[in-house]
Amino acid sequence: MFGKKESKMDTAPSQEIDSLIGEKLRITGKVQGEGNIRIDGEIKGDVDCKGDITISETGVVYGNLSGVNIYISGTVNGNVNAKDKLTLFPSGILKGDIKVANLVIYDNGFFQGKCTMTKEVEKEIQEELETAE
Structure with a gap:
């Protein structure tokens, strides 16, 4: 009755995964892709994705990440x-270091x-402030 409610906000949203790096897989080198990627294993190298990147609790990345939306439950160095x-x-x-809109x-x-914060967001905030005046 008074127990802690499970929050669905504590995990990445369900989405279509185009590529999966499995928990037992280790990759050395750059990973590039067009769609969404989920990383359950380990990558030593940069990940450049045109879609979303999800790092699960078992996922580890030693390298830079670039994507649209990035969800981190694991480790990124x-x-x-x-x-x-x-x-x-x-x-x-x-x-x-991070560069991000949100x-x-x-x-x-x-x-x-x-x-x-990326320039697009800074510009939008400035425009909103000017409009409010």
Whole structure:
């Protein structure tokens, strides 16, 4: 009755996955793709994706990430460039600098680095402030 409710917000949204790096798979080198990718294994190298990138709790990336929406529940040691949104979940660890339009960090999510909001967002905020005056 008074127990803790499970929150569906603590995990990446269900989405179509075009590519999956399995938990037992380790890749060394750059990974590029057009669609959405989920990483359950380990990558030593950059990940450049035209879609969304999901790093599961078992996923580890030693390299830079670039994608539209990036969801981190695992570990990333590298810089992140999210064209839209970066979400760092409670089990997520991110050590590196980020460039992002929208940023969400849940309680216990760990981020060490520098955050830069992209110019598009800065421009929109400035326009909203000018309109409000």
